[in-house]
Amino acid sequence: MTTILGISAFYHDSAAALIEDGSIIAAAQEERFSRKKHDANYPVNAVDYVLKEGGLKLSQIDHIVFFEKPFLKFERLIETYLAFAPRGFKSFSMSMPIWLREKLFQKKYLFDHLKKHDENFSDINKIKFSEHHYSHAASAFFPSPFKESLVLTLDGVGEWATTTVAIGKESKLKILKEIHFPHSLGLLYSAFTYYTGFKVNSGEYKVMGLAPYGRPKFKDLIIKKLMDLKDDGSFRLNMKYFSFATGLTMTNKKFSDLFGEPVRDPKRDQLTQFHMDIAASIQAVTEEIVLKMSKSLAEEYRIKNLCLAGGVALNCVANGKILKDKLFENIWIQPAAGDAGGSLGAALAYWHSELNMPRKSYEDQMKGSYLGPKFDNSHIEEKLKSLKANYKKYDTKEVITLTAKQLSNEKTVGWFQGRMEFGPRALGGRSILADPRSEKMQKELNLKIKFRESFRPFAPSILRDDLNEWFELNNDSPYMLLVSEVKKNKQIKMNEKEENLFGIDKLNVKRSSIPAITHVDYSARIQTVHRETNPRYYDLIEEFKRNTNCPVLVNTSFNVRGEPIVCSIEDAFNCFMGTNLDVLVLEDFILFKEQQDKSLIKDYKNKFELD
């Protein structure tokens, strides 16, 4: 048996993954354990967890693979500073000490950290390095159900590459084309995230969610001024407007002057129609680039499958458009498409590409992305007792019946069962669930439970068998990474007055028979639920459907804004008590809010920084 530990760390979203003879055993992000969103530190807890799940000590691991190559990254830094000199001296003087002290000696640095897990671990040569985008491509292709596929990776930046095209065939994966730093779609999107006043590397979702409220008024301006976009989707950014290459911000004054407003200060400035139009414009540009790229690749290589990874692959609206364009018969997106997934990709890349091992099967290998920790009933009861919770245990069938009943009575439910998800989406393991038919639900969930901006949309989980009846989509979307429209016959057409409403005002118009998950443009980010990967969640939605004729639930991550998704029983209980959630279901245990000791209610939302 050969075991490989994959690690991603030190930039953002640290994570660890374990594979045994090519099979994925476990994967988890450090933020879930450390409770620091996007935690970039060495993933000490995640490594401990995956080793425990595999029943292994670190000294028993055969290979340890880091997800990117520090020397290559250093080369890019030096060349970038030289190219832009004398600009960027401040950034240079800040980065070099860190590089010369730590990052350049990453192997030793990693070795020192790894030794702390097991003092018998002594072989530094077990540590290997994979290229950042190769790790992404490997995470997208090797676990996919395709024997042959094009693989497109798009993100901010790794070493040099920001975009790569690869072809995967059986157990071979080869990168064919690359776009290099500073020309980056991920960084372009992040520049607009920064400009609209959200946090870079985590607020990109907000820009995507804000886009349907605006009109893409600035799309042509962006394409004309900020970049040179070719017909095949390749592009170069006009660096006159950006300062991310060597500066300490994403954009500069020329950028603000071009659009006519300064960078929004989230503490002082309200979101206005201008920001919504900016969001709509950059989203439209992103979609155009991704569509041009996929179109030219489909024509050039004539391969019917496409795999996607990298942070930009989390832009589910763009993914939905690729699918709608019918350029590819099938699309598969790595659920942990961001840097966390690089840990898994690095391990898989080593297994298949360095050790030349064949793939075992051509079925989805991600196990529904349920690759994190799970807790049994005895552990849960012990924890609940120590937390002084008021709870009751039921048999599994009763849990399903009772929870479905609570949901149909418009109660909000914290749903905690099975293994934790790997990747940024909650998929029915650590989720907050609600009734999508309720008109008040979107506002209530946003303001009273998630404590976040009222414009943010919610996503539906739907039984796979019923997908076609409710959405304009007929492909599996188990990882909630495809966006499609609510079926026409479920939509409620807006009258002329409503149609003319602007921005957030449109939010109050009932747009379909499942308004809580229907965005203002009738779109929804869909998760298809499959009995094979999550039977308990499937049974719950099926029971809800029996009660209501609706096979859809609102599914949002079990956390408040700025908080990593809950991982442990304590996290779930604290979040339950700190928000207005009505019911908490932990495997076979059910807790009702009104039955809890009021003194346990905590001020919760202020614990986490707004992103």
Add this chain to the structure above:
Amino acid sequence: MLAFIKEFYEFLKERKKYWLLPIIIVLAIFGILIVLSQGSAVAPFIYTIF
């Protein structure tokens, strides 16, 4: 340290970027000075491209 120098040399050879060597030597000298002259290095940077 010897292993690091060997690996870095192999990297320069592989990438055919020997011209980086003098820059790195100068940087290393400056780097040592910087490291010696300050307690901790922090990176309050907006995007982690370092």
